[in-house]
Amino acid sequence: MSQNERGTAGGASVQLSPERVLAAFDGHAPETTGSLAEELNVASERVCETCRTLCDRDALARRELNCGHGTVTAWYRPADAGGDLEDRAEQALAELSVPGTSEMMRDWRRDAVRAAFEFVVEEGPVVESEFTERVFPTQNAGYDDPERWWEMVAPRLAEVPGISPPAEGEVWTSDVGR
Incomplete structure (x- = not known):
């Protein structure tokens, strides 16, 4: 099991605050749950949960994109989020x-x-x-x-x-x- 799947880094639990997730975005460029999980070194489930919370607060938006293997969720900062x-x-x-x-x-x-x-x-x-x-x-x-x-x-x-x-x-x- 990788560190991301466990949601730990070096054996210590990694804190995942909404602010930390927002800081991982480069302006309004979209990010996937997987790319955010990798960048933040936390489990995808925790990233997805935090992104959903941010969507509920209108700080993030999401779009389901069809690709060859199914759908991918893209998270992005709405234009008015700034x-x-x-x-x-x-x-x-x-x-x-x-x-x-x-x-x-x-x-x-x-x-x-x-x-x-x-x-x-x-x-x-x-x-x-x-x-x-x-x-x-x-x-x-x-x-x-x-x-x-x-x-x-x-x-x-x-x-x-x-x-x-x-x-x-x-x-x-x-x-x-x-």
């Missing part, structure tokens, strides 16, 4: 789908996600428990229980461009404002 990350984050926050019976309640919940976004941007790497300790008290969005609040906030915060949810562990990071 746009201002802060603008894309603001647009995503404004368009978030949140639960609520009234527009006022939905606005309140969008504000809670925005507050969590601003917290991770301003504070740098943030452990999950810090959101409920420092953001929830002032932005509870109608929730009495911080865990239920976090269940509403976390998946929406993960959708915001420039925010990286924890791949392993509990640390959230941001590329916005760098």
Whole structure:
């Protein structure tokens, strides 16, 4: 089994962050999962999973290409992916789908996600428990229980461009404002 199949280099686990995958792209030139896995020295499955996450965040796009042996997935950076990350984050926050019976309640919940976004941007790497300790008290969005609040906030915060949810562990990071 090769190092790529194991996802290790020299016996140590190789971290695969969305930022590391994006850095492997040369502008808007397409890359295959295999070429990225080889360049990054990680398993193809991990590269594919990370690329799909980046697609969900609109940082990458994909196209299935027919070749003589079947199909190949080509990943590429969309033309607008180079746009201002802060603008894309603001647009995503404004368009978030949140639960609520009234527009006022939905606005309140969008504000809670925005507050969590601003917290991770301003504070740098943030452990999950810090959101409920420092953001929830002032932005509870109608929730009495911080865990239920976090269940509403976390998946929406993960959708915001420039925010990286924890791949392993509990640390959230941001590329916005760098």
